[in-house]
Amino acid sequence: MKTVQNNNTVSAVSLSGPLEFKPKTSGTIPRGLTFLAVAIIVTMLLIILGNIFLGGIGTINWEFLTHPPENGMEAGGIFPAIFGTVALVILMVIAVVPFGVLTAIYLHEFTRPSSKITRIIRVAINNLAGVPSIVFGLFGLGFFIGFVGGGLDSIFYDNEGPVWGQPAIIWASLTLALLTLPVVIISTEEALRTIPRELKEASYALGGTRLQTIGRVIIPQALPGILTGAILAVSRGAGEVAPIMFTGAAYYLPYLPGKLNDQFMELGYHIYVMATQSPDVEATKPILYGTVLVLLVLTFILNFVAIYIRSSMRKKRATV
Amino acid sequence: MTASEKRNGTPVYKLVVRDIDFYYGANKVLHGISMDIEKNRVTALIGPSGCGKSTFLRTLNRMNEIIPDTRMTGVVTLDGKDIYRDFNDPSTIRTRIGMVFQKSNPFPKSIFDNIAYGLKVNGIKDKAIIRTVVEDSLKRAFLWDEVKDILDHNAYMLSGGQQQRLCIARALAIRPEVILMDEPASALDPLSTSKIEDLIGELKKNYTIVIVTHNMQQAARISDYTAFFYEGVMVEFGPTKELFTKPDRKKTEDYITGRFG
Amino acid sequence: MQDMEKFQLKPKSRFREYLGEKIIMVSAFTALIGVLLIFVFIFKEAVPIFTDPEIQEEASLDKMVFKQQYYEGRDPKFSWQPNSEVPKYSLFPLFIGTIKAAMVAMLFAVPLGIGAAIYSSEFASRRVREIIKPVIELLAAIPSVVLGFFALIILATFLQNVLGLTFRLNTLNAGIALGLAAIPIIFTVAEDAMTSVPQSLREASTALGANAWQVSFMTVFPAALPGISAGVVLGFGRAVGETMIVLMASGNAAIISTSIFDSGRTFSATIAAELGEVVFGSAHYSVLFFLGTLLFVFTFAINLGGDMVLVRLKQKLQGKT
Ligand SMILES: Nc1ncnc2c1ncn2[C@@H]1O[C@H](COP(=O)(O)OP(=O)(O)OP(=O)(O)O)[C@@H](O)[C@H]1O
Ligand SMILES: [Mg+2]
Numbered sequence: 001m002k003t004v005q006n007n008n009t010v011s012a013v014s015l016s017g018p019l020e021f022k023p024k025t026s027g028t029i030p031r032g033l034t035f036l037a038v039a040i041i042v043t044m045l046l047i048i049l050g051n052i053f054l055g056g057i058g059t060i061n062w063e064f065l066t067h068p069p070e071n072g073m074e075a076g077g078i079f080p081a082i083f084g085t086v087a088l089v090i091l092m093v094i095a096v097v098p099f100g101v102l103t104a105i106y107l108h109e110f111t112r113p114s115s116k117i118t119r120i121i122r123v124a125i126n127n128l129a130g131v132p133s134i135v136f137g138l139f140g141l142g143f144f145i146g147f148v149g150g151g152l153d154s155i156f157y158d159n160e161g162p163v164w165g166q167p168a169i170i171w172a173s174l175t176l177a178l179l180t181l182p183v184v185i186i187s188t189e190e191a192l193r194t195i196p197r198e199l200k201e202a203s204y205a206l207g208g209t210r211l212q213t214i215g216r217v218i219i220p221q222a223l224p225g226i227l228t229g230a231i232l233a234v235s236r237g238a239g240e241v242a243p244i245m246f247t248g249a250a251y252y253l254p255y256l257p258g259k260l261n262d263q264f265m266e267l268g269y270h271i272y273v274m275a276t277q278s279p280d281v282e283a284t285k286p287i288l289y290g291t292v293l294v295l296l297v298l299t300f301i302l303n304f305v306a307i308y309i310r311s312s313m314r315k316k317r318a319t320v
Numbered sequence: 321m322t323a324s325e326k327r328n329g330t331p332v333y334k335l336v337v338r339d340i341d342f343y344y345g346a347n348k349v350l351h352g353i354s355m356d357i358e359k360n361r362v363t364a365l366i367g368p369s370g371c372g373k374s375t376f377l378r379t380l381n382r383m384n385e386i387i388p389d390t391r392m393t394g395v396v397t398l399d400g401k402d403i404y405r406d407f408n409d410p411s412t413i414r415t416r417i418g419m420v421f422q423k424s425n426p427f428p429k430s431i432f433d434n435i436a437y438g439l440k441v442n443g444i445k446d447k448a449i450i451r452t453v454v455e456d457s458l459k460r461a462f463l464w465d466e467v468k469d470i471l472d473h474n475a476y477m478l479s480g481g482q483q484q485r486l487c488i489a490r491a492l493a494i495r496p497e498v499i500l501m502d503e504p505a506s507a508l509d510p511l512s513t514s515k516i517e518d519l520i521g522e523l524k525k526n527y528t529i530v531i532v533t534h535n536m537q538q539a540a541r542i543s544d545y546t547a548f549f550y551e552g553v554m555v556e557f558g559p560t561k562e563l564f565t566k567p568d569r570k571k572t573e574d575y576i577t578g579r580f581g
Numbered sequence: 582m583q584d585m586e587k588f589q590l591k592p593k594s595r596f597r598e599y600l601g602e603k604i605i606m607v608s609a610f611t612a613l614i615g616v617l618l619i620f621v622f623i624f625k626e627a628v629p630i631f632t633d634p635e636i637q638e639e640a641s642l643d644k645m646v647f648k649q650q651y652y653e654g655r656d657p658k659f660s661w662q663p664n665s666e667v668p669k670y671s672l673f674p675l676f677i678g679t680i681k682a683a684m685v686a687m688l689f690a691v692p693l694g695i696g697a698a699i700y701s702s703e704f705a706s707r708r709v710r711e712i713i714k715p716v717i718e719l720l721a722a723i724p725s726v727v728l729g730f731f732a733l734i735i736l737a738t739f740l741q742n743v744l745g746l747t748f749r750l751n752t753l754n755a756g757i758a759l760g761l762a763a764i765p766i767i768f769t770v771a772e773d774a775m776t777s778v779p780q781s782l783r784e785a786s787t788a789l790g791a792n793a794w795q796v797s798f799m800t801v802f803p804a805a806l807p808g809i810s811a812g813v814v815l816g817f818g819r820a821v822g823e824t825m826i827v828l829m830a831s832g833n834a835a836i837i838s839t840s841i842f843d844s845g846r847t848f849s850a851t852i853a854a855e856l857g858e859v860v861f862g863s864a865h866y867s868v869l870f871f872l873g874t875l876l877f878v879f880t881f882a883i884n885l886g887g888d889m890v891l892v893r894l895k896q897k898l899q900g901k902t
Contacts, residue, residue: 022443027794037696106609132822239724415790438789
């Protein structure tokens, strides 16, 4: 066996027999450092949550949740903002769920994963999920209010003052629907993957058409996933401010939105305005904290429910 | 019946295994396995799928310890030293008892770095030593001539058979005394398989080899001893020639004549 | 019930079937059409910058990119003052502000996100992992306006007191809160990349005498590196595009300063702060949509790139071992 030539240190190693290995370090340092990262993240999270909870819990009572603001936001409650947020996300869910579910079904049942169309749609979904929320706001303004709303006005109302071509709850919710579309699609798809193929084949074998199979087997089976997607979308939509700032949210309204083209108050926007534009920050602080706590609790409850449904869905799949 | 009784002279046992029980959770998959594995010989493990061959093999270099929720009782000694109790760091044992897997598993690195990996994790930094050992190991695995000009290419470029020989070379680089092979040729075409078999014949001059195989002819061709496992029990163990020509147990005979499994 | 159907054997409505499938097919293009519409309608409002001479008078590409002499006898400079008597639309101060905030966010989020991902995928027991992951999901679920609120009301005061800062609201403050928003992205993508490194590679490494931590750092981490970098890039994209946090916590001064203790104004915050008061169709309006176009194109490129890396990594790790 030849050794490597032109190398003078070769003699340092013999070509048979064991090599001299060094004892290894135990790895406490990498383990400790990475654990530290987890610890810092958890601590920050606890500080944020603890602070908001302690700061806000004193403000929260029945009055606060059911009454409108008074005295320039320095007193009263946040009922209109809660109402507006709920109305907003309901409209959003009605718009986003059908499209999200049908997209997932199309990707899963109608095409091969490797087909060009699937790949393009997937790229679009991923990109949609990464578009900054302020860009959605610009889009809502330019497309829904300017193009769609303005178009409706010029066709049906002869441009006698804006009816639809102005900020309104419908435009805000449609903007949010586009923003949350990826959430619904991804969640539904995860559920579709868990449906055993035999079930679908059984339906086809009994003479079911594709549409019947989708309606009677696939959608019912995927319901938990669809629900998870809808809940996560609501949680996301309820917290977004940038997309609705220019498309419908108002700082203060003396009435509740009753028509699709009304403006509305919203929790996140309320927080933003109170925190940055209040003339007397100290005076609004309790209400500000209270509002943040309400929004946070709302978001977290939705997320817990979604996590719970999803994990029980995963468990079910594991036993199938 | 142990191997030693069937051989004349005084054989040297590299590995001695006594009363191994093994559990995945509550599921007991090995029942009281004992075996003496002779130095510089090839010992083959055969048996139907799921009978515990891989599990047994992995008890010999403490590989099962990285699977959570497993438990083992019994003793394995290497040159008389208990590999579970006399070594604190299981990685030390694994440098003396190497392993080659069923599916070739090169790292997504260059050919050179694949071979050098074992040296680096064991604290050898001297570039000259590493270079020498890489070349030597590739030569021992009869791969040198095929790859000497492409050492910096990614290992995934190699064919399946070459990748497996690379994995063997990688195992050789840390100079183990024993090499455990778990169906090393089962995913390969006949030509690559025969190359691996030739290689094993060559390697046993310097190493003690334990090999799991599903291929009866292969076991007969390359091994000196054969152990037949069935449902977690070692049914029969002896020189390969005897086990294949006049097995003691009916079960063994049924299996090697293809009546089940 | 199926028995009943068999006996009735009604002819199925071909038309209904056809219509249903078409509806599904068309719906499936919502996301794609959405992305295209976003680009078209944002860029459309920015187009006058390139075509309308009247608007170019105030804000042309030149004026946004290069130093301008705004007043006679003064040195040319970069300046963003759209509401002054002589409107100034230099993007440079905003660019500095954006990069500065995103960099601080990354300095904070990358070590924490990747560190936590390594711990979760490599060292944590299954039970601990089942706790870490939902906790990070919880962090991801916090609305950005709440993080902005936290930075504005609590963190800013804390940092000012501890570091003795002149400005309460500054880039450091906003950057940390931005980092909190980026951590879940980095963590999730990096953790996913590491857990999808096949067990066979871990075994190969273990069998060569590597310790648990060596397996992690010398095999798993390098193999997952493309995915981990993709996570970092996606996190950076999030930090650049995030609006409410910087709007509330960074002070929003459009100054040219590289100090993280100074205030800064980002692209996204500029849009959010100024779009409300802008005159429809004015130069200022177009410039804000131009900023939006830049943000869109930038995040689009980042997401596309990150995505491609992840897809290819998965193929490599699954297909080749
Ligand atoms: N990681 C594991 N967790 C739980 N049970 C396992 C695990 N690995 C193997 N088993 C079980 O242990 C038993 C023995 O498996 P082992 O892989 O050792 O068999 P084998 O003889 O190597 O089979 P094959 O020829 O198919 O490779 C089987 O019943 C198997 O299901
Ligand atoms: Mg096996």
